[in-house]
Amino acid sequence: xxSAVTGVFSDDIAIDLGTANTLVHVLGSGTIIDEPSVVAxxxxxxxxxxxxxxxxxxxxxGRTPEAIETIRPLRDGVIADFIATxxxxxxxxxxxxxxxxxxxxxxxxxxPAGATPVERRAVYETAVSAGARRVxxxxxxxxxxxxxxxxxxxxxxxxxxxxxxxxxxxxVLSLGGVVQARSLRCAGNAMDEAIxxxxxxxxxxxxxxxxxxxxxxxxxxxxxxxxxxxxxxHIRGRDLRQGRPKSIILGPQDIAEALEGPIEEIAEFTxxxxxxxxxxxxxxxxERGIHLTGGGALLDQLDAELERRVGVKFAVPKEPMRxxxxxxxxxxxxxxKREHLLIKP
Numbered sequence: 001x002x003s004a005v006t007g008v009f010s011d012d013i014a015i016d017l018g019t020a021n022t023l024v025h026v027l028g029s030g031t032i033i034d035e036p037s038v039v040a041x042x043x044x045x046x047x048x049x050x051x052x053x054x055x056x057x058x059x060x061x062g063r064t065p066e067a068i069e070t071i072r073p074l075r076d077g078v079i080a081d082f083i084a085t086x087x088x089x090x091x092x093x094x095x096x097x098x099x100x101x102x103x104x105x106x107x108x109x110x111x112p113a114g115a116t117p118v119e120r121r122a123v124y125e126t127a128v129s130a131g132a133r134r135v136x137x138x139x140x141x142x143x144x145x146x147x148x149x150x151x152x153x154x155x156x157x158x159x160x161x162x163x164x165x166x167x168x169x170x171x172v173l174s175l176g177g178v179v180q181a182r183s184l185r186c187a188g189n190a191m192d193e194a195i196x197x198x199x200x201x202x203x204x205x206x207x208x209x210x211x212x213x214x215x216x217x218x219x220x221x222x223x224x225x226x227x228x229x230x231x232x233x234h235i236r237g238r239d240l241r242q243g244r245p246k247s248i249i250l251g252p253q254d255i256a257e258a259l260e261g262p263i264e265e266i267a268e269f270t271x272x273x274x275x276x277x278x279x280x281x282x283x284x285x286x287e288r289g290i291h292l293t294g295g296g297a298l299l300d301q302l303d304a305e306l307e308r309r310v311g312v313k314f315a316v317p318k319e320p321m322r323x324x325x326x327x328x329x330x331x332x333x334x335x336x337k338r339e340h341l342l343i344k345p
Contacts, residue, residue: 011097011105013132014328015089016140017123019074020165020188020295022054022088023325024096027333031325033092037165039071039084040064053088062208076166076185077112077140078119082126089130104133108332110140110324111343112167114183124345137343138331139181140164140324141171144293146338147327148317152176157281158288161270161306161314162324163187163296168266170273172281177340179281184269188296190262191216198258200240203248207237217298221252222263222305252300263302267309274312289313293323 016023024033035054073084150158152173192212219233239246297320331338
């Protein structure tokens with residue numbers, strides 16, 4: 001009786017703590033925060049003062065004076081700056097808590113499948129320091145499988161490839177358990193870097209991360225075909241030879257060429273994962289296909305290009321960017337049934 005009463009006055013929060021974006025889902029209220037994982041910090045007399053987190057901090061990237069720096073506190077899906085991550089989580093949790101809540105929340109937070117025990121512990125302790133009452137961990141692709149609606153309780157293999165900002169994670173589930181989970185540190189950020197290198201090499205133009213991300217979103221394509229996008233994008237940057245401002249036009253063919261390396265790496269990673277599966281499970285996946293989730297799944301024609309390279313059909317669920325946080329919330333809502341999917345911090 002007491003637990004039922006106290007449950008009303010506390011919030012259960014599911015968090016997708018990503019390299020590029022952090023999503024926060026409050027049970028009963030839905031996903032209420034979806035903001036960039038960026039923190040703006042002012043250094044004053046050796047002291048660090050947090051000025052902004054999330055969307056406000058993202059607006060400052062590349063535009064700050066010397067005393068202010070913008071930090072991406074997560075790198076390759078794991079914590080690179082503990083203090084900045086803790087403050088970012090603290091502010092997000094504070095915004096997520098309901099007005100009635102007086103107890104610290106229970107939090108289920110996801111980590112890359114390839115995170116080491118040390119990296120998992122860092123996430124756990126940071127969430128506790130940020131104000132959580134209890135902290136649970138789950139692997140990102142496992143949560144993505146649930147969020148994508150895969151029938152993981154069936155006696156047949158189901159596979160998901162989750163392409164985030166810092167990592168590409170793969171999970172294969174059957175009979176409600178994890179058959180295989182692995183992680184590759186090549187994803188959305190690697191694609192942005194590939195675009196920067198391509199523009200620099202081919203056009204001798206220097207562009208920043210923000211421009212590269214915009215190119216990928218607005219004109220990016222994994223392949224150029226009859227049904228592909230035909231968008232072009234105008235880019236302005238600094239000419240490396242003359243030092244003057246310069247404008248160029250990029251199309252999907254250019255972006256497909258720039259992204260050749262990261263896409264090939266993801267395809268090979270997926271192929272190796274399939275080869276390492278038991279024959280029966282591998283056959284199930286070849287028949288049922290692979291689900292593609294995460295922000296990377298939004299890249300035009302990526303599913304078709306991976307299908308061409310891997311030889312297995314790929315499907316993109318509705319709202320692929322929210323599959324991880326939706327699956328995390330589903331586990332948190334029924335911990336007694338899904339407790340076996342949690343991992344130790």
